[in-house]
Amino acid sequence: MTSFADITTMGVGGPIAHFIEPTTRVGLIEAVEDADSKGLPLVVIGGGSNLLVSDEPFGGVVVRDARRQITVPDEAAPVEGSDRTVHINAEAGANWDDFVAFTVQLGLEGVEGLSGIPGTVGASVVQNIGAYGQEVATSVESVEVWDRETKTTRDLTPADLRFGYRYSALKASMYAAPARPADRFFPTPRYVVLSVTFALTHSAEGTVGYEQLAKALGVEVGDRMATADIREAVLKVRAAKGMLEDPTRYTSPAMAGTKREANILADLRRLASVNESAGIALGDDGLPVPDRNRHSCGSFFMNPILTADEASALPEDAPRFPATLPDGTSGVKTSAAWLIDHAGCHKGYRVADDASASLSTQHTLALTNRGEATATDVEALARAVQRAVKDHFGVTLVPEPVCVGVLSDLDA
Ligand SMILES: Cc1cc2nc3c(=O)[nH]c(=O)nc-3n(C[C@H](O)[C@H](O)[C@H](O)COP(=O)(O)OP(=O)(O)OC[C@H]3O[C@@H](n4cnc5c(N)ncnc54)[C@H](O)[C@@H]3O)c2cc1C
The missing domain is CATH 3.30.465.10 (Uridine Diphospho-n-acetylenolpyruvylglucosamine Reductase; domain 3)
Structure with a gap:
């Protein structure tokens, strides 16, 4: 049985009762409409890179569009x-x-x-x-x-x-x-x-x-500059921050066919060269060793947009950028990564020495699964980070990923 752990980049989440991969436009619409008409919980999933799902069994329908033209x-x-x-x-x-x-x-x-x-x-x-x-x-x-x-x-x-x-x-x-x-x-x-x-x-x-x-x-x-050079530079900068997904995930049966083979191979080669420069040999299976810093949802919290009054309460050296508040008035955007770091949660932070979820060792804003983490572990880490920032700066960080059955209350 497919689980959310198999099809999300965070690699956590419970088993799925009904997992459907429609190959036609009408099949996709029918799958969605069928779930809706039966009143079943529905997750239309893509790459699962912006989803944190609870460890509980999911009794609804998960639809992954297999059309990729x-x-x-x-x-x-x-x-x-x-x-x-x-x-x-x-x-x-x-x-x-x-x-x-x-x-x-x-x-x-x-x-x-x-x-x-x-x-x-x-x-x-x-x-x-x-x-x-x-x-x-x-x-x-x-x-x-x-x-x-x-x-x-x-x-x-x-x-x-x-x-x-x-x-x-x-x-x-x-x-x-x-x-x-x-x-x-x-x-x-x-x-x-x-x-x-x-x-x-x-x-x-x-x-x-x-x-x-x-x-x-x-x-x-x-x-x-040449767009090809910009692309390569972006991939390099992202790799240095662990902000690429781990291409070894595409070698699992649950992810088969979801990405073009030539591009998976190119990504595996890039990861192998990152591993090599860190002195890491290939794994026993001949593949690059998975990069745990990439087992994340990317940036876990959004950069907060504050009113001018709220922003004035931040330390002087906190980053400040002009931004627009949801009501259309002008506000100040600050950096969630800066707040987290200055609240004492540095790269690699975990709630306990043996916790299997931690902040990335390359980026303060990424919550990562170090191998055996559950959604409960990731949730505990997210809450600890949220609380530290709230206590230090009075700012409530809002998660960027779609959180299903976890973290539904902000101020706990
Ligand atoms: C290492 C890493 C780095 C990242 N870097 C960035 C970044 O730089 N910038 C950035 O913006 N994001 C970033 N992200 C977040 C993520 O990649 C994006 O949000 C991405 O668009 C999510 O796509 P997905 O297909 O994986 O969505 P999923 O996680 O599968 O789903 C996310 C949401 O989209 C909905 N959804 C999926 N498909 C459809 C559809 N066909 N129709 C309607 N709703 C749909 C789902 O129901 C869910 O609500 C990063 C994530 C990771 C893991």
């Missing part, structure tokens, strides 16, 4: 004037980094900075993934969804999608308040993504949009 409808269309826009459509189940690699190979600019983010195309628009100065929102033309409320398909425009920082109308449909699940449509949004159409630019060069990346490339922010 990427097409370029404009390919045969004549270029009009100087418009270099190229539309590209990907089915929701396509692996996100397969998609990015494909666009870079095709000579398209727009998502190269999002290289190496785990998960699927379908989920990329749920939380508006972002990194290194890019967000998926800027490249999305439209999202085809199944609306679980009206039981119809719809094409949502960027205006409908209301993208914000790790936010969209899809995500909003799951929550009554930050991290508080809504009565309906949790842990899967009201709108199930069927496919996404992106508008990219025909260009083999992209803009370096982030200081850390510019440093790694030896250029200035705003400089233009």
Whole structure:
């Protein structure tokens, strides 16, 4: 029986009563509609890289879209004037980094900075993934969804999608308040993504949009460079922080076929070279040794956006960036990683010496499974970190992953 531990990057979570992998669009809609009409709990899962699920058996339905086609409808269309826009459509189940690699190979600019983010195309628009100065929102033309409320398909425009920082109308449909699940449509949004159409630019060069990346490339922010070089630099910077998924997970039967083989091999080679430079030999199976720092959900807490008053109570050296509060007024974004570290939870922090969940030894913001952790262990770590930050700075950190059956109360 498949369990959430088998199909999530954190590697925790209980057994699943019904695990379905539809291979057609109609099959996907039917699986969702069938669960909804029977009133069964439903999780539409992608790569499981933003999900923390309880250890209890899950009595509902888990649907993983097995459609992974990427097409370029404009390919045969004549270029009009100087418009270099190229539309590209990907089915929701396509692996996100397969998609990015494909666009870079095709000579398209727009998502190269999002290289190496785990998960699927379908989920990329749920939380508006972002990194290194890019967000998926800027490249999305439209999202085809199944609306679980009206039981119809719809094409949502960027205006409908209301993208914000790790936010969209899809995500909003799951929550009554930050991290508080809504009565309906949790842990899967009201709108199930069927496919996404992106508008990219025909260009083999992209803009370096982030200081850390510019440093790694030896250029200035705003400089233009080959998108292939930006992609490689992003993957290197992410590897150094443990912010890539562990490619050895794709060698397990539960993940078979979910990512293109050539890309898995390239990722395994990159991990082997990271291992090698750390003096680690290949495992007995000939594969690179799993990197426990990557057994995470990425950043576990969102960077808090505070009112000016709240921000003024922070120490002077706390990072501060201009931001917009949910009500549209201006606020101040600070760094969750800084708060955690300055609250005394440093890299590698664990609640007890023998705890099997810890903060990554490479990144304060990643909660990781060191091998034998359960969801209960990860929850205990998350609560300890949340409490330390609350006690030190009066700020309540909000988890970024979708937490199912765990961490549903914020201030405990
Ligand atoms: C090592 C690591 C690094 C990361 N770095 C980043 C980063 O830099 N930036 C960033 O933004 N995120 C990052 N993440 C988080 C994660 O990769 C993204 O949130 C990703 O988009 C999740 O995709 P998924 O397919 O794994 O979603 P899942 O974890 O499978 O699901 C997450 C949510 O999306 C919903 N969902 C999934 N598929 C669909 C669909 N077809 N239709 C509707 N809802 C759907 C699920 O129901 C669930 O609510 C990182 C995670 C890890 C493990």
